[in-house]
Amino acid sequence: MPQNFFILSGEQPELAKDELVSISKSYDPKTTSTGESRLVIIKSAVPWEKIAKRATFVRASGSIVSTLDDLLETRSHLSKPKTFACRVINLSSKKINKVQMEGETGAVLRERWNSKVSLLNPSVTVYLIITNNKQYLGYAENTMEQERPRKTIKYPTELDWKLARCMVNLSQLMEGRTICDPFCGTGTILLEAESMGIRSIGIDFDVKMCNIAEKNLAENGYDSKVVNSTYHDIQKIKEKIDAIVTDIPYGIASKSSLSPKRILQDFLSTIPKRMRLVIVYKKGLDVDELDKAKKYEIYRHKSLTRVIAVKDSVT
Ligand SMILES: C[S@@+](CC[C@H](N)C(=O)[O-])C[C@H]1O[C@@H](n2cnc3c(N)ncnc32)[C@H](O)[C@@H]1O
Structure with missing residues (x-):
């Protein structure tokens, strides 16, 4: 079963986690979840994009892979990205040199993919997620914006x-x-x-x-x-x-x-x-x-x- 990661914004953490599980369960009742700190890992047959498109309190999301080799393997079945970026998300209590870690991982990927780094608009973002107990590797294709409805007439009693x-x-x-x-x-x-x-x-x-x-x-x-x-x-x-x-x-x-x-x-x-x-x-x-x-x-x-x-x- 594929595993996807979601980094929560920090607002309403319990609600935010249950929202993710509920969205996934609306398509796949066998959904299970684990997590730590602001990281939620959802195991289900639902593509992460489908969950992220609906979720309210998510800052970053994507698929989890086990190792850098798995990532390279996965990508070679798809296509090599034109551009990419590496992002370290430190959810642990340890101090981490993010710039160094991003640079080192980026150097390996640049050599293997022969792709350019683009920090502003990468076609693939590779995530290193560090928690107190574990490190995770994930990636996400550049995705579309969430569709937000317009509200022209407001009222003091409206719900946010x-x-x-x-x-x-x-x-x-x-x-x-x-x-x-x-x-x-x-x-x-x-x-x-x-x-x-x-x-x-x-x-x-x-x-x-x-x-x-x-x-x-x-x-x-x-x-x-x-x-x-x-x-x-x-x-x-x-x-x-x-x-x-x-x-x-x-x-x-x-x-x-x-x-x-x-x-x-x-x-x-x-x-x-x-x-x-x-x-x-x-x-x-x-x-x-x-x-x-x-x-x-x-x-x-x-x-x-x-x-x-x-x-x-x-x-
Ligand atoms: C808290 S407001 C709902 C605000 C709404 N969620 C929004 O974002 O604008 C409650 C609404 O219930 C309506 N209301 C009160 N009593 C009602 C009743 N017995 N049947 C139906 N609507 C009622 C009021 O007119 C009011 O618009």
């Missing part, structure tokens, strides 16, 4: 795109599947889903928010549907959706007299029991129905810590 994207990925769906966000607001979750080829249906009881979400979707040429109704409408579309990904209200909305906790409880009793749910809410709203969910705390500022809860089925 990184959490929205990560939550969509935690739902473990591949392209062509459908999520529903029944509290869609400006459509942040819908936009992130559709930018990754996942269909989405939004619901919001505030017509103003529905109009904003529709405009944001139209700006990107996306065709996710937005329904002006309450979350109870999820019952009507449950056959069409594969997961629920949502961000419930943090305060008492002007159109509702229910407290956020009551909304959360009523919402959980309304949705289909056997459906994957990824939900974010303000810390302190914890309810029994989410006792078994995997939870991640995200500190925003002193009066807002969010909780992301992931549940396969609501019991």
